[in-house]
Amino acid sequence: MNKMNWRAYKLDIINNNVRRNWLSKIWLGVLSVILSFTYSSNPIISYDDQHDGSxxxxxxxxxxxGLHAYSDAFDHKGxxxxxxxxxxxxxxxxxxxMWIIEIVSLFVTLLFIYKTACYFTHILISHVITLLSGIFIVYVMYLGNLSEEFALPFISLSLYIAVSYILHKCRKRxxxxxxxLFSISGTAVLFxxxxxxxxxxxTILLFIVMTIYKHQISYLFNRILVVGSGILTVIIPIVAYNLIIGTFRDMCKR
Structure with a gap:
């Protein structure tokens, strides 16, 4: 195969991968919309709200x-x-x-479940795994609007990141x-x-032990700074907002 044909061959592979990725995302988007009709926020099917969500x-x-959480109404959730x-x-x-938010939440969850599954198996099997995961999620998250539901996008993203790092799929740059993103996700779930x-x-404790064992101290401190900046990205606006409206102490008591 000459140089021109080799370039054309590589370009064809890239185009096919891009096309396949877009088709997969469209399918996951359609699946998310279909499954979202099991949530009480959907505009067509009416359900009786379950306790937590309502x-x-x-x-x-x-x-x-114009009222505020924690000071005017209290619950122990973040x-x-x-x-x-x-x-x-x-x-x-x-x-x-809320229905749109729940669709986006479900889409992000399914997307990273699919991308993680693709590391280990064929694309068609990955779609089956994602479909079954989606059905299981909406079954467990009965009628939606639960803290676990909104945590799932961050969990699936973080699992994808962890697997990518372990399998050396992360680009160095x-x-x-x-x-x-890993630290932002963890802090968001904390709140x-x-x-x-x-x-x-x-995961962070395992990473620290591994890097110390490999004597990668400078690398460890560099990544600690990155993780710290991600944590502060979430904490600062939440703390600042609650200080401004005067609910910081009430929030801390939860």
Whole structure:
């Protein structure tokens, strides 16, 4: 095969991969919309709200009325869950913004489940795994609007990042971005439901032990700075907002 034919062959492979990736994303988007009709926020099928979801939606309603979580109404969940419900409470043309948020949440979850599965098996089997995972998720997240539901995108992204790092699939130039997104995801889950952060704690501890064992101390400190910046990216706006509206102490008491 001459040089010109080899370049054409490589370009054809790249184009096929791009086309396949876009088709996969479209399919996952359609699947997310279909599965989202099992959530109580969908605009077509009416369900009786289950306890937790309706309570969180109540927080969204009072926050849109000028009241505040923790000071005017209290629950032990993290503030990010209440912010999501506040953003999702309004409706546009009869469609709840919460439904759109839940579709996006489900899409991101399924996307990274699919991408992780592709590391280990054929693309068709990965689609089957993703489909079954999606069905299982909406079955467990009965009617939606649960803290676990909104944690799943961060969990699936972080698992994908961890697997990519272990399998050496991370590009060296963008490796810092993986660590940054990993730390943002873990901190976001901390402010959703604090007892779900074991994935990040265990992964970070394992990383520290491995790098110390390999005597990569400078590399370790560099990545600690990246992780720290990701944590602060989430903490600073949440703490600042609660200090401004005077609910910081009440939030800390949760």
């Amino acid at each position: 309570m969180f939606y109540y927080f969204g309603r009072i926050m849109n009325q 503030p990010l869950l209440f912010y999501i419900n506040a953003w999702g409470y309004p409706s546009v043309f009869g469609i709840k913004i 963008s490796e810092w971005l993986y660590f940054y 959703l439901r604090a007892n779900m952060v074991s994935l990040w704690v265990s």
